[in-house]
Amino acid sequence: GIGMVFQHFSLFAAMTVAENIALGMDNPPSGRELSRRIVEVSREYGLALDPGRIVATLSVGERQRIEIVRCLLQNPRLIIMDEPTSVLTPQEVETLFVTLRRLADEGCAILYISHKLEEIRSLCHKATVLRAGRVVATCDPTEETAKSLAEMMIGTTLNVPSRSEQALGDPILEVGGLDLPREEQFDTDLQNVTFSVHAGEIFGIAGVAGNGQDELMGALIGERLANTRDAIRVRGTDVGHVGPRGRRRQGMCFIPEERLGHAAVPDMALWENAVLSAFERQSLGSAGFINAGAASKYSRDVVSSFDVRTAGVEHAARSLSGGNLQKFVVGREVLQAPDVLIASQPTWGVDANAAAAIHQALIDLARGGAAVVVVSQDLDELMAISTRIAVIAGGRISEARPVSEVTVEALGLEMGGHASPDAAGAAASHEAAHD
Incomplete structure (x- = not known):
């Protein structure tokens, strides 16, 4: 009942979408049945995928959809996501968040690991802050600022870089x-x-x-x-x-x-x-x-x-x-x-x-x-x-x-x-x- 989406995708570029998904399943169905289920689940959650496409021809956002659909096909009760937006455009991030909010509404628990604090504030109901391997705070991220969350992480006041306009040289x-x-x-x-x-x-x-x-x-x-x-x-x-x-x-x-x-x-x-x-x-x-x-x-x-x-x-x-x-x-x-x-x-x-x-x-x-x-x-x-x-x-x-x-x-x-x-x-x- 636990699915994992890693920061670095575990996909084979020379294989198809369906072949990659089958590799992550204990008892994958037949090729035709698996392709049917991939299309069904991807459409249901707005994660359009062609089971026959070679992974190397897909964008990074499309590749992440493979990882998510592979999880969803196993009906997880918990999905763990490690820095899932590190390789996505802002538009792809918003699409991902729509999917995650829907999954949460349907009763799926999502553990979202990220250093992008504005994303934590936008998406999560509760945040746990780790420092040096220890839990140092638990909070409602919507009631915090990115700066206050960062200061919980580092245990001190956050130094903000200072810059000034200057004329450029040659x-x-x-x-x-x-x-x-x-x-x-x-x-x-x-x-x-x-x-x-x-x-x-x-x-x-x-x-x-x-x-x-x-x-x-x-x-x-x-x-x-x-x-x-x-x-x-x-x-x-x-x-x-x-x-x-x-x-x-x-x-x-x-x-x-x-x-x-x-x-x-x-x-x-x-x-x-x-x-x-x-x-x-x-x-x-x-x-x-x-x-x-x-x-x-x-x-x-x-x-x-x-x-x-x-x-x-x-x-x-x-x-x-x-x-x-x-x-x-x-x-x-x-x-x-x-x-x-x-x-x-x-x-x-x-x-x-x-x-x-x-x-x-x-x-x-x-x-x-x-x-x-x-x-x-x-x-x-x-x-x-x-x-x-x-x-x-x-x-x-x-x-x-x-x-x-x-x-x-x-x-x-x-x-x-x-x-x-x-x-x-x-x-x-x-x-x-x-x-």
């Missing part, structure tokens, strides 16, 4: 006509990606997972080389043809999405992980030899500046909690004072106070004249810290607009592959101004 990072074919069958082709980021700017890139963010990050940080050397330029210097080390020498630093294994080596000490990216910029050695003392000092500076909870910099990266490791990775890059910082999901998995501290560090870095690119699925995050925002969908990037001229709803439409009226109007005005 473009530092320029990406023009970037095309990158997919490497795997279900990857996304990058098509004519073009944008520029100025000194003093935080450039936000929004999008639903699987629309080319990973491929764009790979191209920007040099793990995949661009189609032409001038497709990516830093302060007028072509870097499209050089790898991560060459780009670091040009003043770039990187915060990849996957912290354990990509941003940090799990079994290496924190000070050793600092050497991996800061060896040259922080003079942590010379002639190929590591200066362990300098590396340890730099690591301790990161730990101190970003409030990383650790027993010491000699301990392995895997010994840190996810949030503390994320703070270490962000601090390791930010304290190098790069000209360009590329960050993907910079506050993923950290508490509200740590997220605010990371946001402030990015704002301060831009205020000091750096060009900062933040790739994120969290629209609230992008709206809070970005100067301009663009949307990536299907491997293409939209025209960037000032954050003051966009709404979450308009961004959600673009993320779903639909041009919003605001965007269309802005584009028409832009073209008219140049006629």
Whole structure:
């Protein structure tokens, strides 16, 4: 009687909807009967699904419907949902909430796990707050604010990032006509990606997972080389043809999405992980030899500046909690004072106070004249810290607009592959101004 919808979908992309649902059932009916029941249940709850569609051809929102329908086919009395909206557009979130409210009205209990506090306030009848694995509060979320809920979570006053308007400098990072074919069958082709980021700017890139963010990050940080050397330029210097080390020498630093294994080596000490990216910029050695003392000092500076909870910099990266490791990775890059910082999901998995501290560090870095690119699925995050925002969908990037001229709803439409009226109007005005 218990169903589970995981944050990361447990689906096989090369199989059909019906085949994936059958895999999650103890005694699935015959193929024809299962398809009939899928159509029946999906229509009843407004979760349209074609049992014969290959999962790889579906949007992320449609894939989540598979997980929910698979639960519903087993008539659960309790559904547990772990961060169910992390990969959905705002419009898809509202559709999901309609379904969940109906299920609750029909007597199904729903345990909804999320760090998105406005969603908790909108959807839930009761909220339980956990901190360090312990229950610290139970409340009616409709009687709380997002700020008060966050303060229950962290046990202290929430620090809100402060930013001020400032004149932007010249473009530092320029990406023009970037095309990158997919490497795997279900990857996304990058098509004519073009944008520029100025000194003093935080450039936000929004999008639903699987629309080319990973491929764009790979191209920007040099793990995949661009189609032409001038497709990516830093302060007028072509870097499209050089790898991560060459780009670091040009003043770039990187915060990849996957912290354990990509941003940090799990079994290496924190000070050793600092050497991996800061060896040259922080003079942590010379002639190929590591200066362990300098590396340890730099690591301790990161730990101190970003409030990383650790027993010491000699301990392995895997010994840190996810949030503390994320703070270490962000601090390791930010304290190098790069000209360009590329960050993907910079506050993923950290508490509200740590997220605010990371946001402030990015704002301060831009205020000091750096060009900062933040790739994120969290629209609230992008709206809070970005100067301009663009949307990536299907491997293409939209025209960037000032954050003051966009709404979450308009961004959600673009993320779903639909041009919003605001965007269309802005584009028409832009073209008219140049006629």
